[in-house]
Amino acid sequence: MSTRLFKLADSPLFVAEGIFAAEIVGECGRRGLLAGAYALRRPRSATFVRRLARDLAEQRKGPRVLVRRGVALLRAEPAVLRRQTGLGAEAARGRDVLRRVARLLAGHPPVR
Template sequence: MATRRFELTSSPLFVAEGIFAAEIVGECRRRGLLAGAYALRRPRSATFLRRLARDLAEQRKGPRVLLLRGLALLRAEPAVLRRQTGLGAEAARGRDVLRRVAGLLAAGHPPQAG
C-alpha cells in the first residue's frame, strides 16, 4: 500500500472521506487525532441509481457493463460497510454525520490553542 505524508499545521481538524478512509481510523485513534469516524449508510438502491446515472453520464464504459458493475457493487455494499465498521468507523446516515461534525466544530473540537 502506498503512503503519502500531509501536514495539518494550521487546521483544527481534517476530514478523510471515501471508501479507504476507514483504513486510517486506527492510527488516528492511536495518535489522539480521532474525533469521529463514520461510514455512510445509505439506501442501497439510491446509491446504485446515483452511481449508475453518474457512470452513464461519463460514458467511460457501455451501459451493459455499467449495469452489471453497479449490480455487483450493490451486492457487495453490505460487506464494504461491515469492513469499514470493523476498522473502527461507525455506520451513520449522511445527515447524522453532518450534525455530529457541526457539533464538534461548535464545541471547538479539538480545543484551539491560544
C-alpha cells in the same frame, strides 16, 4: 503499502472521505487525532441509482457494463460497510454525519 506525509498546518480538524478512509481510523485513534469516524449508511437502491446515473453521464463505459458493475457493487455494499465498521468507523446516515461534523466545527464534542 505506501505512505505520504500529511500536514495539517494550524487546522484543528481534517476530514478523510472515501472507501479507504477507514484504513486510517486505527492509527488516527492511537495518535489522539480521531474525533469521529463514519461510514455512510444509505439505502442500497439509492446508491445504485446515483452511481449508475453518474457513470452513464460520464460515458466511460457502455451501459450494459455499468449496470453489471452497479449490480455487483450493490451486492457487495453490506460487506464493504461491515469492513469499514470493523476498522472502527461508525455506520451512520448522511444527515447524522453532517450534524456531528458541524458540532465538531463549532467546538463541541460529538454526540454518540
